[in-house]
Amino acid sequence: MAEEVIDLGKMTRDFKKEAMKIIPGGGNLDLCLNCGTCAAGCPATGLADLDPRKFLRMILLGLDEEATKSPWVWMCTGCQRCIYACPMQIDIPRLVYNARATWPREERPKGILGSCDMALKNASGSAMGASPDDFIFVVEDVLEEVKDTQPGWDELQAPIDKKGAHFFINQNSREPVTEPDELIPLWKLLHVAGIDWTYGSKGWAGENYCMFLADDKSWEHVTRTSIMQCAELGCKVYLNTE
Amino acid sequence: MRKGFGDPVADDLRFVVKSLVGEENFVEMWPNKSNNYCCGGGGGFLQSGFTEERRAYGQIKLDQILATKADYCIAACHNCHAQIHDLSELSGKHFPVVHLWTLICLSLGILGPNEREYLGDDLKEVNMPEQKE
Incomplete structure (x- = not known):
């Protein structure tokens, strides 16, 4: 009542x-x-x-x-x-x-707020705060290990900032940061299918917690950084894997 | 699918999954496609701090999955994977939740030994490619 x-x-x-x-x-x-x-x-x-x-x-x-x-x-x-x-x-x-x-922004859920703020820290746009250098290091390290340990993958690629690649592909931060071996299956599939693709050193992270935070300005900033890197490289298709 | 390219893409994904596991091994959940329920991993829910509510939200999805009696659940999205994996563990059923790329590489015989984290014991050694000495 x-x-x-x-x-x-x-x-x-x-x-x-x-x-x-x-x-x-x-x-x-x-x-x-x-x-x-x-x-x-x-x-x-x-x-x-x-x-x-x-x-x-x-x-x-x-x-x-x-x-x-x-x-x-x-x-x-x-x-x-x-x-x-x-x-x-x-x-x-x-x-x-x-x-x-x-x-008020500071009263929104801490986890979402923190993930958005992490993405604003550097040009990666990563909710886990990984920098472009961190990302490049992990990708190169994992690729090297595949070539060293698995036969038949000498030509496997994980390009970053490859100019003119057809597809610009982004990547959820969870793989490079917490389970890098999970990066490999996607690379293998793209290789087997003969796809011309690249990651970006900027805007490589696929997730966007600023959107969930309903922070329009930050959401746009994160998205724009990624899209501009794609445009800068002259890629034809922006492929969001998220 | 509902928010993106719609049911035609859901059908494309079914073509992929059936090609991988065999038509007879694909179990459709109900309801499905655009009429399906969200698992509760999206919208920032995983990071919102409302853990109890997130799991209560996911109960419908858990019931849907268990009703299929399927051995594996495929989640093609990260948030869904994290949420459904959590629901699986919490329910005590421990059904494996796998990314699509894992199954595609497994079926092609190119899934390396360190790329099998989410496979169940029944598939851990299946179609293992050669290793360098």
Whole structure:
């Protein structure tokens, strides 16, 4: 039972207004039928006492603070199943993203914040903070070891900053930093298939925690660094392996 | 798939997986493709500090996987791999979770001895390429 009546007249619905300006096509926010299809098929339903339907209803009512400050906004993965299932194609994940962005940066989850800040430390864009030199060292070291220990791979390549390569391929930091042997299968496949590819010394890291942090400026910086390296090298295709 | 190139790409990946393991060894989970559930590894959840909630979120995916009774789960994405591996260990079922590149190289006979971390014991020695002395 509600403890007090919500006075709709007092609600400014600022968050909704701002969101509708940003979301392509306005996000269809006013078209909610309240059917609950989104909530029924969302794995985050019930976490932090929220679900996509409740979250949207709160925003539509103008309960901006209660909705946007709920830790639930960090428990939605943005998988978009709710949009896919919704008869009105309402963009709830984008609302969640905007809600994340209303949090003071230093109050956002430490792990995500730290991973974004690591990516801003150097030109790698790596959430684990590995520098371009670290990356080059690991790649060369692993490649050398394959050639020394496995027969038939003398021509195996793991190019970095190869000008004019067709594919610019990025790499999740987890391999070079914590399990470098897992780099090798991809190199072998590219070699067997005769693919012309390269990593970049800058922007080689595939992950982007600044996006999850809803820090637009940093997200753009990390992405731009990588894309510009691809353009600088004259590669034809930017292949995001993440 | 839902967020990217859609079900046609999901079908392409099924072609790859079936070519690797054999049509009869591929078990589809349900629901699947664009109607599938997220495992809970995405969106920064793995780094958010909400571990208990992340695992509760993943319960649907775990149930889906266990219902297939398949021996292996393939995860073509890093976040998914980390999350599903965690769910596997935590459930006590310990089903192997493998990257796609591992299975492709294994089937081609070019997967080196140090590249088999995520294979189960049944495949650890299978199709092992020659080593230098």
